[in-house]
Structures are given as C-alpha cells and as structure tokens.
Amino acid sequence: MEILHEEVIPVRPNTTPDYSHDNPVVRVLGMIENAVLAAARECYHFDELQYLFSIRSIHLYGPSAPDSNVLDPRAQDNKCDFQKQNVQSFTAGDTHLIRGKVSVGDWTGSFIRISYAAGPDTVLSARMNGSLGPAIRLWMKVGNVALPGLASVPYDAESGRYAIEFWSWPGSPVDLRAALDARGQAAFDRGALVANPSLVQAKGDFTREGLDGSKVGSALDVAPTDALHPVLPLHIEVAWADASGSVWDSLDGANYQYEFNMILRGWENFLSVGTSPNAHGGPGALEYRNLLSNYAQYSNMRELARTLPSWSFDAFGNKGPDGRFEPFMAVDYADLHIIRPNSAIGLHRHRDNLEIFMTIGDRAGLMVIGDWAKMPNRERCFEVRTLRSGSLALLKGGNLHSLINPSDEDLFLFTFGGYD
Template sequence: MPTIVHSDSVFRVEPGKPPDYESANPLLKLLGLVERSRLAAEREAYEAVSLQYLFPLRWLELYGPSAPDQDRLAAEEQDVKTDFQKQNLRDFRLGDTRAVRGWAATDGWRGPFLQLCYRGGPDSELWRAAGRLGDAIGLTLSIGGGEAVRLRAPYDEESDFYTVELWGRGGDGLRGLLGERGKTSLDTGLLQPRPDLLPGGGGDFDRDGLDGRDLRSVSARHPMHPVNPLHLDVRWTADADGSGASDPAEGSVRLGFEMRVRGWDAYLSVGTSPQPHGGVGFLEYRNLFSSYGRLADSGELDRALEPYNLDAFGRKGHPSGEREPFFAVSYMDLHVMDPACGIGLHRHRDNQEAFLMLEGDGLMVIGDWAESGARTRCFEVRRLTAGHLALLKGGQLHGLLNPADQRAALFMFGGYD
C-alpha cells in the first residue's frame, strides 16, 4: 500500500463566518485553465467532447470543519458525516506539467492525439534548476509502460508552454489535411506525427464483433481506450538533446488518465439476451461496473480501507489494506443544474459516489486528495455527456460544471462523508 499523503493544508474557519465561495473559486480557477489550453491544429481538427485534461497538483488546501469542530483539522478525526464544509477545497497550486488527450479527425481520418506541455518562465522548476531555458527543451516519454523515447519540445509563444503534440497518423499527406495553424505547428515541431507511439484507430471499439468480450482486453494498449487507464512517464530536460538539468531531478513524473467514465461507448462488456428473464424479444446490455460473474475480478466497485475510514457500517480501525468489496449506497438524488451552475471542488473521505448525466452535459473533475500510488496527484477534467456516468473513489476530489446555456439533469448516488 502507498503511504497516504493528505491535503497539504487545512484552513481553520472561524465559527459564524462561512467560507467565501464567490471570490477565487477553485472550480472556476481550474476550468479557466482548461479554457486557456491551446492545441496545435485548428479547433475543427479535434472532437471537442473527447478532450481529457490532466493538471498535476503541487499543493492544495481544504476548509476545516464548522463549529463546534472548527479545531478538528486532522482528516482522520473528521467523522461527522453531515458537516459538508470540511469537504470543500479552498485553493490549489499546480505543477509545471500539463497533458491533454483525445480524438483528432481530419478528412475521413480519426485517431488519437496526445499533448504534453511544460510551463515556460523563470518560476518553473526546470528554469530554476538550469538558470535559463532556450527555444526548446527535451522530453523523455514512456507511454503505457512502453520504451522511453526522447522528443524535442519547442516553446509555444501563444500559450507560454513548451509543447509536444503527438498524432497517431503518419506524416504522409498530413500537411494537406491541415489549415494554416496546423501547418505552422508541423513546421515548428509543436505537432509531430507519431503513429508508432499512438497506435490504433478510431474504429477499434465499434460495437460490431464485441459480443461477450471483455473490453479491457480489446486493443488493450490503445491510447484512447474507453476503459483501461493510460499512464505516462515524463521527464523534462533543459536541453533538447536530453542533457542538462531535469524535472524531476531523478526518475520521472507518472501521469495517469484514470477517470472512470462509463456509458454507451465505454463499458466492460456488451451482449444480447434473447427473451430476457423469460420475457419476449431481445435485450442488448452493457456491463458498466460489475463485481459478479465473469467480471468478478474487475475490482472497480471495491475500495481500500485505511484505519481511519468509516466503512459501510460506520466502523473504524481496519487493518491497513483491508478492502470493502462492494459499493455502499445510502442516497439517490436527482439534480437540475442551471446554466453556469457548478458543484464545487470537494472530497469525501470515506464514500464512493456516481454522477449519471441524464440530459445535457457538463465538465467533470476528479482529482487526488491523497497520493494513489498509481499516478502523480492531479486534477483530471473531461466532458460527461448524457447517458454516461463517472464513478469516484473515497477521498477523491471532484466537481461538475454545466457550461452550456441550457439546463442539465443529473442522477447522483452514493454515500455521505
């Protein structure tokens, strides 16, 4: 089990003075960073609904409990389930690395892309270590546990980031499919065709031919796999040839696209049942999360219990590493979110929760309150569309914003912390 690292700071809230959520709201701060992200080609070359963002965390601060527990700042002791103030995020600081993945599509071709960025300017870790940075830095990258490759990341003046955007399409004829922005990015190296690093196409997960198959084993290393996580090992160097100061100084940063989103095109398995349960006709099913039958090994509804966790029966003091092999549900709610309404960034110490979008869509955020042992602590942001649900584990930060000009309807179920 990894050593649990909790929130870096807890802000004590004076009794009778509720937090000010209007100024410097963390949810709006984070989604403002999403808005300012810049991709290498024209906007029309990307499927907007597919874009997924990673923002590694350096520091975060939570609000403390409300009175009379305002001095109970240790998370292990915060057992009052009805005090929601202690769940809410007050502020955060990000690291220098960012990542985006999604589907690119041009003139009949559809395939994966991956963008990695490093913050420019003298306040980045790499600049401080090297004393200066030039017009390009180096990137050593391993995708999905594959062989590490060295890439050149040129400086992008528009975004103030050193950037590499890889496309899973060969360079043959690509230039003719791009607009002026994309062509310029090809010329400067911001956009690099690398099908060797991003294998697989847009049709690999089509419904046809998947009956009865475990989707986890289908194109298992596809960089846009709808179920399997994608992990990246990243190391930046001050010089483009891989020499000079590095960030991190030793080893690499482990990034992970891990958000559990399931729905019509993201599932564990799919099939058809004739006369279901003695009925009539045919029923098509999609197993989204499961801990029974041939999917009993998925482990996706389990959670690891630390000694301070309250389990489904309200008990504490578990041996470290004990697991609860089911998803306990203690409430089911319907929510309607007006345009520009957002559920703020917060966490539940103990309980899992699911967000099922019924109508409209929203920007879903799931992040790490504690080190998971699988990736560097970060925020992950992606679109949650109607018919899809996101499942978060106990302790994970999360939030949701409706950015559209129409209402969104949401079904939420889980347990309170």
C-alpha cells in the same frame, strides 16, 4: 495512499467561506478554455477531449463549528459537515496533458498533447537559474512504449508553454504535413506536431458493433494499448530536461507518473455489450451494456470495492486497522439534482466513500475527478472529461470531484453512494 495534512485551512467559527470569488472550479474551467492545440480547431473532436492538469498543492477548508479546530482529515468524522470537504484553492503543477480524437481529410486517429509551463517558478527554471530558451527536451513513455530519445519541445507563444503533440498518423510525415491546414503546417515545421503511431496507438474498434458480445468477450480484451481505450487507464511516464539534456526535472530520476484513469462509463464506454433474447423470461429482446460489475469475468476488477485505511469508516460505520477490504459499494443515499445554468457542484474531497454521478436528460457536463490524497502510483492531477447524458463517473476515497454545467440550460443529475 498518503494524506497531506498541511493543506487544511481553518475557518473561523460561525463564518462561511466566500465561494463566489476565486472559486477553484472557475480556475479549472479557465485552464480548459485557455488550452491551445497545434492544428486548426476543426481538426479536433472537442466534445471528446480529455484534460489532465498536474497539481502542486491543494488547500481545503477546515470543518464548521464546533469542529473548527479539527484540522487532521483522519479525525474529521462528521459526515453532515460538507464544508470540511471543500477545496479552497490549488496550485497547478508544471505539466498539462490533453488526449483525444483528431481528423484530417478522411483519416481519424488519436493524439496526445503534453506541455510544460514556461514561467520562472517551474522546477526546471529554478534549476537553470533563468530562461529555458526557445525549446526544452522531453522523455516520455506511453504505456509500455517509450520515445527512443529526447524529443525537442518548442516554446509556444500562444499558450506561453513548451508544447508538443504526438499524433497516431500511420502514413509518412510528408503526407501528414500535406493534409494539414496552414496552422497545422506551421506547428509541424517547428516540431510542435509529430506523427508517432508507435507512441500514440489507435488500434481498437470500440464501436457498439465492434464490441458486440457475439464477437468479443469484453472491451478489456480489445486493443489494450490504444491511447483512447474507453475503459482501461492510460499511464504516461515523463521527465523534462533543458535544451542540452544536462539539467533535469525528473523527480530525481524517478520520473513523473501521470494517468488518465477516470472511471467513466456509459453508452460509449462499457465493459461489454450484447443482446439478450427473452431477458428474464420477457417477450422480445434486451440490449445490454455492462458498465461496472463484481460478477463473473469482472469479479477481480474491484472497481466497486475498496481497501480501507485506518482512518476510514467501513460500510457499518466502524474504523479499524489498515487493509480491511470491502468487495462491494456501500450506498447510503440516492438523490436527483438540477445544476442550474453556469453553475457547478464545487471541488470537494472524499475520504471514505464511493460515489457515482450520472447525468440524465439531454445535457452534458464537465466532470472533474482528481486525487486529493497522494496515491503511490501516480501524481496528483485534475482529470476533466465530458459527462454525456446516460454516462456515469465513479469516485473513490482519496479522490476529489466536481461537475460543471457550462451551458445556459439546466443539467439533470442522479447521484448515489456515501457522504464523507
């Protein structure tokens, strides 16, 4: 994990940042609202869409007085100063991804949409010294399955991006086209909607009945290559090229590493489910869902653990050498909150601690989790998913997060973990 020190903006002592104008949360929400899909809106399960927006740069506010000059995050140790965590602005990267469920007729499957910015400030445009033309090319690997060659990605005038959708449709392409509406057929005809069930796999039964403990030991054992696995991350490797395949945006051959990896658990996203008769000696039965665990078969997952860099406080408030390990989640607070209509908990980073957001009541919010620090195995991105009532999202050190209430009613929230 690498901290990018140049991204901290000093704030003059005894002044407060203006959070009401050009708020980065509003920008993220705008990116979601401006997302374009290939087929008719009715084909997509919108409450289950998951977004991944790559990040080129992030700027954070500096600390409040008397620490206004402490701009190195490694030395920002005042846990009662929340200003130092807050995101001031960000610059989006060139690549956006969306995954989710899609339905046509009686069929329901999965899709992945990937797009690339078409403006003059992209890496590919700069290397081309001009326009990229009507199409660019893409190499992509989803999990362990790669495209056999370069896919042509047409320009989409509606979004102003180069975009293609891969669907898990198992039948013939001709039958898929016939099942689509006019908008989807037009996308199919120009190569913006493609059936590829090998690349985008949809093989799992992740319903409560399908994952019952009497049949399946754990959701981890079911269809691990499924593009919409409810627990496992999905790793996607990407490289872009011009139409001729001779000019590349590929991190100089290393390729971009993107990952849908939000740790989100709840009634539909769990490690295992089953029924316990006479739970702890009580009458009747209890239905359980394991969400996060350090026990038994899950003891090596380490989701509730952390490896500490030298700049992080441990559970007892001490710093030490790199590589210290805590096999538990330290909880220093537990709070209830109400996020008012059309409001949000702003984008803010965590240097040290784990924290859980859990929505309660009958409303859902938009959960944003991303990387503030640079992780060794993936590019920095904002990942956005719907956080339904009874669901929780776990954040770790090096991440940032936000919870948005886009509705006109209150959103109730339970949070616990540690301040940073």
